[in-house]
Amino acid sequence: GAGVSQTPSNKVTEKGKYVELRCDPISGHTALYWYRQSLGQGPEFLIYFQGTGAADDSGLPNDRFFAVRPEGSVSTLKIQRTERGDSAVYLCASSLIGSTEAFFGQGTRLTVV
Amino acid sequence: GQQLNQSPQSMFIQEGEDVSMNCTSSSIFNTWLWYKQEPGEGPVLLIALYKAGELTSNGRLTAQFGITRKDSFLNISASIPSDVGIYFCAGQTPSGSRLTFGEGTQLTVNP
Numbered sequence: 001g002a003g004v005s006q007t008p009s010n011k012v013t014e015k016g017k018y019v020e021l022r023c024d025p026i027s028g029h030t031a032l033y034w035y036r037q038s039l040g041q042g043p044e045f046l047i048y049f050q051g052t053g054a055a056d057d058s059g060l061p062n063d064r065f066f067a068v069r070p071e072g073s074v075s076t077l078k079i080q081r082t083e084r085g086d087s088a089v090y091l092c093a094s095s096l097i098g099s100t101e102a103f104f105g106q107g108t109r110l111t112v113v
Numbered sequence: 114g115q116q117l118n119q120s121p122q123s124m125f126i127q128e129g130e131d132v133s134m135n136c137t138s139s140s141i142f143n144t145w146l147w148y149k150q151e152p153g154e155g156p157v158l159l160i161a162l163y164k165a166g167e168l169t170s171n172g173r174l175t176a177q178f179g180i181t182r183k184d185s186f187l188n189i190s191a192s193i194p195s196d197v198g199i200y201f202c203a204g205q206t207p208s209g210s211r212l213t214f215g216e217g218t219q220l221t222v223n224p
Contacts, residue, residue: 004155031210033210033211033212035212035214040216040217041216041217042117042119042201042203042214042215042216042217043156043201043212043214044214045211045212045213048210048211055210056209056210056211059211091155091156093155100144100146100161100163100205100210100212101146101158101161102146102158102212103158104148104155104156104157105155106153106154106155107153107154107155
């Protein structure tokens, strides 16, 4: 498809486990963002990539969260030692470099039990 | 940190009515965006605003970038049932690439 694709769409994991969430941005979009959305709230910024490098990771809540984008296209958000408070929808967005018009994927709903 | 106050939190209207929602910020933004989100989906971009005072339309939607650069509003005219969803404002500061989102306005349209 032509849009931002996120997998899986839903993930249920046990407290303490490790999870990986994947994002396939729109082809040609150099900028990639991860946001987290809790129930009833707007999305909150986590990290921003320009190409392969994280240009701004100041939104990551703690060192259990890490994201990579090794080839400047697909990105993976990694969460170690998951906690129940990590339960949320994780949204990925991409844009052309220099553009503020970010296009979002459908999100991954993470539930930590 | 930056805060965006979006109001109203929810609206219940009859089909055909016009609606208005707005966002105010404690910080200056150089870009305002309005998104719509439906259940199980990511936000979809509706309108982007780049200059203070700018007024932009997209069909029945009209949005304005406030002259102080700290506020924006979105109007929807002649609402229809498919307008139902959560509308978010988002702003970008001159110094960064991240978007700061409001808490959303839940719109319900009764046929």
